[in-house]
Amino acid sequence: MARPAGSGGRDAQLKHTGLRPGWTTGACATAAATAAYTALLAGEFPDPVTITLPRGQRPAFALAVEELAADGTAATAGVVKDAGDDPDVTHGALIRATVRRLAPGAGVVFRAGPGVGTVTRPGLPLDVGEPAINPVPRRLMAEHLDAVAAAHGGGAADAEITVAVDDGEEIARSTWNPRLGILGGLSILGTTGVVVPYSCSAWIDSIRRGVDVARAAGRTHLAGCTGSTSEKTVAALYGLPQDALLDMGDFAGAVLKYVRRHPVDRLTLCGGFAKLSKLAAGHLDLHSARSQVDKPLLAELARTAGASPALAARVAAANTGLEALRLCQDAGVPLGDAVATRARDEALTVLRGSRVRADVLCIDRAGAVVGRAEPA
Template sequence: MSASGGRSAQLKHTGLRSGWTTGACATAATTAAYTALLTGEFPDPVTITLPKGHTPAFALAAEEHGGSYAMAGIVKDAGDDPDVTHGALVRSTVRLLPPGSGVVFRAGAGVGTVTRPGLPLEVGEPAINPVPRQMIRDHVARAAARHGGTGDVEVTVSVDHGEEIARSTWNPRLGILGGLSILGTTGIVVPYSCSAWIDSIRRGVDVARAAGRTHLAGCTGSTSEKTAVSLYGLPEDALLDMGDFAGAVLKYVRRHPVERLTICGGFAKLSKLAAGHMDLHSARSQVDKGLLAELARSAGADEALAAEVAAANTGLGALHLCSAAGVPLGDRVAEVARDQALAVLRGAPVMVDVVCIDRAGTVVGRSTPR
């Protein structure tokens, strides 16, 4: 896969465009800036090699040569992925250092700094993740070998408006302050993989464990977070904004256990978990009203009520029918969702309970921990 001028490539069979991570953009910007320091000319477009061998080319959106430093900027194209950093200008400013200094990383404006343990970076380090750091080191070394440099440089990565953009990410909760993280393991953003969100879930578990938290809550949104805090008094760093990615939480906690995991979310979404779906997004899984009818029967509904549940317009509609009849469908969905979660955990030493809420945050179903 290659991209002319940084444009994303078309994914086979899907019609969707892949994009490039902030780490790939920072690597390309660094390569262009360091090359300009060594040669006096900015390569434009600048081509880099990603970890799996792809060689995208990026057009420069900004460049500046100040004699002792050079800066290059690249606009991030996330393709068709719903990425908050799409369109952000990622800059790298490179300065020469004395021989033997190696590559020193700095956080510029809009790039965060790590303030809590549990991440793959030490406290006080700029939030430039390990794979992007290695990509940058590799490309600095290649440019040095090609143009007669020593490879000893200070690399300051910045993102225009990054601090503002970061407010809509997990960074503040993870203790990454002042801006965004420079992310990426392959350099490529696959549309609708929501890899950044899933990575944030994993880092959230890591930070919570490092802080000694033994009870975490995977929540589908802000209303369910408030419910979890109200029920259990959990601190902010014990709350995982899992969105629709229940499977991502469960699979990571399976490998990195905590004593207790609560899953809290809307009744309809968690009825999908009860049906065995790990991705709860409306475009990728649907409420199974046939299953709801079966669960209603097991909770005491007669055949007439079960038929009404099966014909209900929505999951909440089915819940209201059962509530009016005194049938605890919410509790039954929570119990089955808990059992599905335990199946994914595969015997990991984690106690699980599930809390279902309505749109107002009222608890409409709850399982016992198991």
């Protein structure tokens, strides 16, 4: 568990949101590697161990594991990840770093231990075959080992760091890693070292890496899907492989903005009618806590699709988006197509200036298509 030390930015976040930030897997691995290398050079583990994050915070981490080889060639330290108040699947995971001495001039090299994945597909910021330890955590660990070496009268560190995560392979099944071609476990992530509660930065980062991997595989048609049902629908309709399917969840804006900068020929958005009606209303975050179904807009779209004034009034008064849809279906009014078309037009607004063609599929809870807008 980490304790803040001089974390002014973190305190400001606490006051602003009332939620407790946490620490990334990269920060935890850095703390564990720093403690292990210190023990290797000094014969004892610092506990707690303090590190410096990219934005200057200096958190202190308690050690859960301390193991020093009898011959003095290797040391292992472990830190339990504290994700704060964020619903992070890696919260509570034990992250271990084993550091071994290398010959002078070898520098710092990285290995994947049990529970840390290996990159098997191009498109990620790491070469195929590399352990899934991202560039910023690598730099952070190397800098801290260099500082430890300097503090003990040496030059740059020459060491091998093996990062492991207890039960990491099982935890990784709940992440994007298998789809991205990261096999065998989790990724060691983090650009700032801090987990901001409910920022969903890891999910958005996974969306971006999904686009990168798909493009590297030569995919020209991608689909942003709100869940597993929409994935099955769009895969069945278009025969798209798994690496062309982006689990966008509620983050339609994240998909659209990244694809605008990293274009493909075609992007299909597929999701529940109610969620995509929020995109039709101009919302790029489709979460129920941050956007709501706009009933007056549904009534307006129903009118443009041929609904009578009486039906439009019933749509405006509907309890849910699904009820509004069923009212129009019963009357033969294609509200689903109208919503899909408006959602596609909103998507094209975000995609402006790119060559991407966009289309939208609205589905019901069973996965049946209830609204469609063709590519434009």
